[in-house]
Amino acid sequence: MIYKEKGKTLFVGLFFLALALYPLVGGEYSITLVNKIMIYAILALSLELLVGSTGLVCFGQAAFFGIGAYAAILLSPEDGPASVWFLLPACVVLAATYALFVGALSLRTKGVYFIMVTLAFAQMAYYVVHDTSLGGGSDGIYMYFTPGEETWLDLSNPVILYFFTLLFLVWTFVFLAILLRSHLGRALAGIRINEQRMLASGFSTYPYKLAAFVTSGGIAGMAGFLFAVQDGFVNPEMLSWHLSGALLVMIILGGLGHLHGAMIGAFVFVFLQEFFKSAEIFGDFAEHWHLGLGLTIIISVALLPKGLVGLPELVQKRLFGTQAG
Amino acid sequence: MNQHETLLSGQHITQRWGGLTALDDVSLEIERGTVHAVIGTNGAGKSTLINILSGELKPTEGQVTLLGNDVTRWSQPRRARGGLGRSYQRNTIYPDFTVSENCRLAAQAQIQRPWVWWNNAQQCQISTTNASNAILQAGLDDVSNSIAGPLSHGQKRQLEVAMCLSTHPQVLLLDEPLAGMGAEETERMLALLEQLKQDHAILLVEHDMDAVFRIADRITVMVNGKVIATDTPANIRSNPDVQTAYLGEH
Numbered sequence: 001m002i003y004k005e006k007g008k009t010l011f012v013g014l015f016f017l018a019l020a021l022y023p024l025v026g027g028e029y030s031i032t033l034v035n036k037i038m039i040y041a042i043l044a045l046s047l048e049l050l051v052g053s054t055g056l057v058c059f060g061q062a063a064f065f066g067i068g069a070y071a072a073i074l075l076s077p078e079d080g081p082a083s084v085w086f087l088l089p090a091c092v093v094l095a096a097t098y099a100l101f102v103g104a105l106s107l108r109t110k111g112v113y114f115i116m117v118t119l120a121f122a123q124m125a126y127y128v129v130h131d132t133s134l135g136g137g138s139d140g141i142y143m144y145f146t147p148g149e150e151t152w153l154d155l156s157n158p159v160i161l162y163f164f165t166l167l168f169l170v171w172t173f174v175f176l177a178i179l180l181r182s183h184l185g186r187a188l189a190g191i192r193i194n195e196q197r198m199l200a201s202g203f204s205t206y207p208y209k210l211a212a213f214v215t216s217g218g219i220a221g222m223a224g225f226l227f228a229v230q231d232g233f234v235n236p237e238m239l240s241w242h243l244s245g246a247l248l249v250m251i252i253l254g255g256l257g258h259l260h261g262a263m264i265g266a267f268v269f270v271f272l273q274e275f276f277k278s279a280e281i282f283g284d285f286a287e288h289w290h291l292g293l294g295l296t297i298i299i300s301v302a303l304l305p306k307g308l309v310g311l312p313e314l315v316q317k318r319l320f321g322t323q324a325g
Numbered sequence: 326m327n328q329h330e331t332l333l334s335g336q337h338i339t340q341r342w343g344g345l346t347a348l349d350d351v352s353l354e355i356e357r358g359t360v361h362a363v364i365g366t367n368g369a370g371k372s373t374l375i376n377i378l379s380g381e382l383k384p385t386e387g388q389v390t391l392l393g394n395d396v397t398r399w400s401q402p403r404r405a406r407g408g409l410g411r412s413y414q415r416n417t418i419y420p421d422f423t424v425s426e427n428c429r430l431a432a433q434a435q436i437q438r439p440w441v442w443w444n445n446a447q448q449c450q451i452s453t454t455n456a457s458n459a460i461l462q463a464g465l466d467d468v469s470n471s472i473a474g475p476l477s478h479g480q481k482r483q484l485e486v487a488m489c490l491s492t493h494p495q496v497l498l499l500d501e502p503l504a505g506m507g508a509e510e511t512e513r514m515l516a517l518l519e520q521l522k523q524d525h526a527i528l529l530v531e532h533d534m535d536a537v538f539r540i541a542d543r544i545t546v547m548v549n550g551k552v553i554a555t556d557t558p559a560n561i562r563s564n565p566d567v568q569t570a571y572l573g574e575h
């Protein structure tokens with residue numbers, strides 16, 4: 001047990017260290033790609049809090065992400081760069097507020113209904129930006145000035161943005177790791193395993209689930225801010241159910257119930273996607289990248305029921321015939 | 326403290342599911358300092374009664390009073406925090422947690438703080454103290470750091486009761502705590518109940534008649550959702566209705 005915990009901490013430490021050193025070797029294109037993956041990793045972590053830690057399968061996480069991204073652009077002044085210290089909290093608060101609204105209503109339902117209700121609320125947000133002129137309709141909108149431009153925190157510089165994103169990835173991970181040990185986190189774990197038992201012990205479980213939902217939405221909004229800053233452009237597809245679904249795949253692929261699983265899942269998912277999209281490797285077949293990606297995911301989930309984080313244990317069992325840890 | 330005050334009572338409780346009447350006008354009172362056993366054949370409605378008293382189920386009709394308050398409209402967690410603890414017929418322990426964390430989490434329910442995300446819950450004084458007291462009482466102290474999943478069946482049943490005790494209840498509703506226990510474990514559980522009844526009111530649903538007649542101060546006999554008798558063990562034993570309806574079958 002303790003041995004396993006130490007291995008996990010070591011892995012995560014090395015993982016963050018590798019990310020911190022990566023700009024020394026990576027070119028501009030790959031720095032931008034890894035930056036994007038880190039944003040997805042933050043987003044996957046936010047969803048992991050709901051699905052893996054609390055047992056709430058939310059199928060509308062993209063909405064909070066999209067709201068954070070749209071807010072980053074809509075709240076930026078048109079005649080100059082916004083202050084990061086205003087814009088980032090504003091995006092988080094707006095996404096968390098929508099999460100409060102969605103959570104307050106959806107948490108009254110359970111199981112499949114919960115999945116459908118969160119999806120419905122996300123679709124609602126999607127159609128608001130898609131069919132109104134609020135955010136440029138289906139074409140999306142551009143950010144004219146990157147927040148922090150011409151200050152020390154110039155986020156239009158890819159390397160500065162990279163470290164800014166990495167900082168928030170580390171922060172999110174540490175924040176959630178602390179949260180999961182707390183009164184709130186332990187109650188969430190209890191709710192995931194047996195909510196009825198928690199009620200019988202005297203837990204009013206609703207506020208706990210709502211706290212998880214709002215926190216998750218706020219973190220997703222933060223990821224949305226980072227995404228908008230990096231791309232300088234947002235469109236309604238950011239809020240679509242495709243992304244919500246892809247996020248679920250990421251955390252399942254990585255291994256539910258583990259924070260580092262969510263991060264691994266995000267990285268592996270995007271790498272696989274880039275791999276199957278690559279025309280150099282697959283030629284004309286690269287067009288059909290969905291097929292390759294889908295098959296790979298199905299096979300890996302079938303072979304690794306605990307996700308990629310279960311891989312070391314599986315290998316150890318095969319090689320030594322004993323259980324890890 | 327009044328030794329025999331009524332801590333929990335149900336009045337005229339009826340539960341219907343479609344055409345099935347699981348409970349038909351059931352009333353009973355549970356007093357401090359007593360073990361009140363409820364016996365009856367499979368499907369008599371015993372677990373349903375516990376579900377209603379604990380607030381897990383809203384009765385079709387009837388009233389529940391806890392420590393002098395009408396709690397019929399209280400939610401289950403509110404009743405639990407108000408001094409009502411229950412255990413389940415089927416284990417509801419958290420198999421991946423240690424014994425002590427199972428109990429500590431239950432004890433944490435007394436501190437409703439969903440916004441506290443920064444502390445280390447396992448270092449929370451109040452809940453760890455309550456949990457270790459409960460573990461000691463239930464006789465699980467030598468396995469308190471073991472993962473609950475691999476424990477023996479008897480130990481899991483003890484843990485089920487320990488989790489209930491961790492919440493500091495005044496009234497205990499125990500649904501077949503002895504089921505599947507060996508002789509030694511049964512003895513230990515009976516000794517625990519004997520000790521707990523000093524300052525608790527205990528409702529005990531149990532199929533083990535030897536145990537029931539040894540420990541119960543009052544017995545309620547249920548048949549098909551109806552109470553056919555509530556009395557002392559001696560009177561229940563000689564009650565002709567009970568003989569024919571229930572005890573005679575054994």
Ligand SMILES: Nc1ncnc2c1ncn2[C@@H]1O[C@H](COP(=O)(O)OP(=O)(O)OP(=O)(O)O)[C@@H](O)[C@H]1O
Nearest residue numbers: 342345347365366367368369370371372373374414
């Ligand atoms: N949720 C439900 N919906 C419909 N019927 C139910 C429900 N729960 C219980 N019943 C029925 O109510 C009756 C009483 O069930 P209950 O579980 O209370 O019996 P019991 O006395 O606890 O039996 P046992 O000794 O087997 O535990 C049974 O006929 C059962 O099938």
Ligand SMILES: [Mg+2]
Nearest residue numbers: 371372373414
């Ligand atoms: Mg029963």
